[in-house]
Amino acid sequence: MINELPELGKRLSAARKERFPKDGVRGFAPRIGVSVSTLVKMEQGKLSVSLGNYHEAARVLGLDDQFDLLFAIPKSLFDD
Numbered sequence: 001m002i003n004e005l006p007e008l009g010k011r012l013s014a015a016r017k018e019r020f021p022k023d024g025v026r027g028f029a030p031r032i033g034v035s036v037s038t039l040v041k042m043e044q045g046k047l048s049v050s051l052g053n054y055h056e057a058a059r060v061l062g063l064d065d066q067f068d069l070l071f072a073i074p075k076s077l078f079d080d
Contacts, residue, residue: 010056015061016043017078032056 016028023031029039034053042049042057058067 005045005047007045008054009043012057013043015063016057019061029062 004034016023020028020031025036025039029036032039032053033056034042038049038052038053042053055064058064
């Protein structure tokens with residue numbers, strides 16, 4: 001899992017820049033209710049950031065539907 005977090009941080013940064021191109025970390029951090037240092041940690045993929053912060057970022061970015069599928073087990077064509 002630790003290996004995937006830097007990639008998650010990169011995707012968060014890219015999504016922020018695409019959806020809110022005028023916001024740097026100082027502009028986006030208040031949108032998701034975190035400090036600038038926490039957002040920097042999120043974009044670096046640090047393990048110390050709570051999952052709730054990532055969820056709020058996904059919600060603000062309009063990507064929470066993907067987040068909600070995090071633990072969803074895909075149905076097989078053969079499932080009832």
